[in-house]
Amino acid sequence: MVEVKNLSFSYRKGTRVIDSVSVKIEKGEFVTILGHNGSGKSTLAKLLVGLLKADSGEIYLDGRILNEDTVDELRGKIGIVFQNPDNQFVGVTVRDDIAFGLENRCYPREEMLRLIDEYSRLVNMEKFLEYNPENLSGGEKQRVAIAGILAYNPDIIIFDEATSMLDPKGVREVNEVMSQLRGKKTIIQITHNLNEAIASDRVLVMKDGKIILNDVPEKVFREKETLKASRLDILDCMKLIEMIEATQGLKNKKELEEFLWELTFRK
Amino acid sequence: MGINFSEVNFSYQKPKRRRAVVQTLHGINLRIDDKGEFIAIVGHTGSGKSTLVQMMNALLLPLSGRLEIFGTEIKKKTVLKPIRKRVGLVFQFPEYQIFEETVLKDIAFGPKNFGLPDPEGRAREVAEIMGITDLLERSPFTLSGGQLRKVAICGILASNPEILILDEPTVGLDPFTKSELLELLKKLNREYEKSIIIITHDMDVVSEYAQRVIVLKEGGIVYDGDKKTLFKKEHLLEEYDLDYPETMRILKALKERFQADIDINQHSIEATYQEILKAFGEEDEH
Ligand SMILES: Nc1ncnc2c1ncn2[C@@H]1O[C@H](COP(=O)(O)OP(=O)(O)OP(=O)(O)O)[C@@H](O)[C@H]1O
Ligand SMILES: Nc1ncnc2c1ncn2[C@@H]1O[C@H](COP(=O)(O)OP(=O)(O)OP(=O)(O)O)[C@@H](O)[C@H]1O
Ligand SMILES: [Mg+2]
Numbered sequence: 001m002v003e004v005k006n007l008s009f010s011y012r013k014g015t016r017v018i019d020s021v022s023v024k025i026e027k028g029e030f031v032t033i034l035g036h037n038g039s040g041k042s043t044l045a046k047l048l049v050g051l052l053k054a055d056s057g058e059i060y061l062d063g064r065i066l067n068e069d070t071v072d073e074l075r076g077k078i079g080i081v082f083q084n085p086d087n088q089f090v091g092v093t094v095r096d097d098i099a100f101g102l103e104n105r106c107y108p109r110e111e112m113l114r115l116i117d118e119y120s121r122l123v124n125m126e127k128f129l130e131y132n133p134e135n136l137s138g139g140e141k142q143r144v145a146i147a148g149i150l151a152y153n154p155d156i157i158i159f160d161e162a163t164s165m166l167d168p169k170g171v172r173e174v175n176e177v178m179s180q181l182r183g184k185k186t187i188i189q190i191t192h193n194l195n196e197a198i199a200s201d202r203v204l205v206m207k208d209g210k211i212i213l214n215d216v217p218e219k220v221f222r223e224k225e226t227l228k229a230s231r232l233d234i235l236d237c238m239k240l241i242e243m244i245e246a247t248q249g250l251k252n253k254k255e256l257e258e259f260l261w262e263l264t265f266r267k
Numbered sequence: 268m269g270i271n272f273s274e275v276n277f278s279y280q281k282p283k284r285r286r287a288v289v290q291t292l293h294g295i296n297l298r299i300d301d302k303g304e305f306i307a308i309v310g311h312t313g314s315g316k317s318t319l320v321q322m323m324n325a326l327l328l329p330l331s332g333r334l335e336i337f338g339t340e341i342k343k344k345t346v347l348k349p350i351r352k353r354v355g356l357v358f359q360f361p362e363y364q365i366f367e368e369t370v371l372k373d374i375a376f377g378p379k380n381f382g383l384p385d386p387e388g389r390a391r392e393v394a395e396i397m398g399i400t401d402l403l404e405r406s407p408f409t410l411s412g413g414q415l416r417k418v419a420i421c422g423i424l425a426s427n428p429e430i431l432i433l434d435e436p437t438v439g440l441d442p443f444t445k446s447e448l449l450e451l452l453k454k455l456n457r458e459y460e461k462s463i464i465i466i467t468h469d470m471d472v473v474s475e476y477a478q479r480v481i482v483l484k485e486g487g488i489v490y491d492g493d494k495k496t497l498f499k500k501e502h503l504l505e506e507y508d509l510d511y512p513e514t515m516r517i518l519k520a521l522k523e524r525f526q527a528d529i530d531i532n533q534h535s536i537e538a539t540y541q542e543i544l545k546a547f548g549e550e551d552e553h
């Protein structure tokens with residue numbers, strides 16, 4: 001469980017990037033964070049994993065407060081895939097990189113080798129184990145970063161635009177993995193892709209450092225005006241529903257609308 | 268003129284005397300006009316898209332074959348500055364092209380480097396268009412991911428090249444900024460006849476904005492043509508790891524559910540709506 005109480009943070013004096021944020025995310029929940037560029041999503045994520053220290057307010061992970069004394073210990077509980085995969089890499093080979101997350105877990109050597117094999121295969125990167133992550137393509141980097149976090153296996157995982165450069169098939173594969181983790185891990189996904197929000201249990205919308213919407217996707221996407229004012233949008237299907245609603249003399253009008261609604265939100 | 272590839276091969280490895288090297292791109296034949304093109308390059312992860320566009324402004328040189336940019340053959344000793352002035356490239360990772368201490372200086376670097384008049388004035392102008400004037404005095408290294416991408420895009424716009432190449436330009440942009448950028452590119456394409464080349468995995472972007480689509484697979488071009496023909500062939504999409512855009516996904520579902528007479532090959536919300544009207548409008552409406 002993640003609990004944030006009245007959290008505030010600024011990089012520079014006078015500009016609050018996180019502004020009195022309070023939110024609770026239950027164990028096993030799958031939550032999506034949406035928000036305009038610079039709204040504070042990545043900053044909130046870095047506060048949650050203890051990379052930044054809040055000016056005021058508290059963060060609790062599974063009931064334990066996150067502070068200087070507990071941060072090292074709590075790091076094993078929560079992990080993040082950074083927005084820029086280059087910030088993820090520590091090793092000179094893909095193998096080292098996936099191994100890095102495992103080392104702190106003190107696995108026997110055979111188990112480590114097995115896990116590296118398993119997770120590199122899961123993201124189709126088993127042929128790249130001896131490559132330098134620096135020389136990979138954008139999507140390959142993201143695949144390796146995802147393998148790393150899955151191998152690290154924390155209870156709470158934050159994906160900060162972690163699939164933004166994957167091809168459509170790759171996105172489907174990662175979504176498949178995420179849905180297998182559903183209920184077992186707490187997942188916080190940051191994205192600009194509105195369609196990716198639909199699959200989640202709950203959507204948080206950030207604007208200028210504040211959480212302005214916090215509800216199930218079906219409800220959040222009804223807030224058209226609020227979304228537009230936050231540089232977001234509604235879904236294509238919903239735009240069509242609106243257009244159909246405003247049209248006279250259509251056959252099957254009700255069924256059409258219902259079908260499109262179903263098509264959007266069926267999980 | 269424009270860009271011409273003829274039987275171009277490329278490898279990141281140095282050519283070895285006897286052993287064959289891994290060819291990241293092979294047998295590339297491609298003609299890109301310097302006016303009015305709007306091309307989307309798509310293809311699976313690691314298929315060679317970023318490599319291909321880096322050749323288009325001579326950041327990478329062919330291993331063999333012939334590459335011509337604006338009539339100049341690209342070789343080791345070719346003077347590249349005049350070419351880079353005419354072909355601008357925004358990298359997939361904006362971090363790789365940003366180095367000045369303020370956003371303003373960074374955007375002004377291109378025009379200054381190419382000897383254009385009033386570089387800072389140009390920088391302010393494009394920053395205004397992209398809505399980032401409030402960031403001009405900031406250090407680029409303290410920006411959010413999306414803000415940084417906007418700065419990188421501004422850097423290219425400020426140099427006003429004839430061909431603009433953008434490697435996954437909408438990644439990290441919020442929905443509003445994304446459509447603003449795409450509308451801007453459309454305007455540059457329609458009104459100023461700029462050739463625009465974007466790499467993207469977003470089928471909705473391909474569907475709404477591109478005229479021509481180039482599909483890469485394992486380092487080779489497997490499709491080069493108009494988008495409607497590509498989207499007509501569902502089996503090809505599967506083969507190339509692509510997807511239908513949202514409009515076509517919706518129409519396909521409607522067609523199956525209502526057994527309606529629908530041409531699913533539509534590429535904007537408006538066209539999709541019109542197709543629904545055609546299929547579901549009362550016949551005796553008049
Ligand atoms: N190191 C830093 N120093 C100063 N300001 C910063 C720093 N990092 C981020 N900021 C600012 O804080 C604000 C929030 O940034 P953050 O990266 O959290 O945004 P975001 O919601 O993740 O945006 P994006 O969608 O573009 O990734 C932005 O205005 C950004 O410019
Ligand atoms: N500097 C490099 N050295 C060695 N190999 C490289 C280098 N850059 C890319 N490659 C390899 O070349 C292949 C093509 O890479 P490229 O970046 O062109 O792919 P891409 O189509 O842009 O993929 P993505 O959609 O993931 O960005 C990849 O398999 C990649 O690992
Ligand atoms: Mg961010």
Ligand SMILES: [Mg+2]
Nearest residue numbers: 137138317359
């Ligand atoms: Mg690429």
